[in-house]
Amino acid sequence: MAAYSVFFRESVWKDFGPIPKRDRKRILGRIAALADEPRPRGCEKLSGQERYRIRQERYRIIYSIQDEELTVWVVKVGHRKDVYR
Numbered sequence: 739m740a741a742y743s744v745f746f747r748e749s750v751w752k753d754f755g756p757i758p759k760r761d762r763k764r765i766l767g768r769i770a771a772l773a774d775e776p777r778p779r780g781c782e783k784l785s786g787q788e789r790y791r792i793r794q795e796r797y798r799i800i801y802s803i804q805d806e807e808l809t810v811w812v813v814k815v816g817h818r819k820d821v822y823r
Contacts, residue, residue, distance in 0.1 A: 742773050742803075744810045753815040761797065765815060768794045769801075772810045776803045789813065 754762055771778065772792075781792045789802045800814040 740808055742776050742808045742810050744769060744773050746812045750812050750815055765794045765797055765799065768792065769799060769812055776810050
């Protein structure tokens, strides 16, 4: 399987602001792994959207996959109670 390129929406960098550094490193590691496997075990397709969700402890990562271009776009990162707002 070819490696995907991972991109971030500009707003995602603001999402990282309140997240502690230790958790931020784990989240970024989980996001980096999406390049090799964009649909890892445990990911869920969001109903009514072309987006997916994965968990990293109490945080959620929302992203979309473009298989034709081999890209993954991270669109939101946040605490589980805040990510869907």
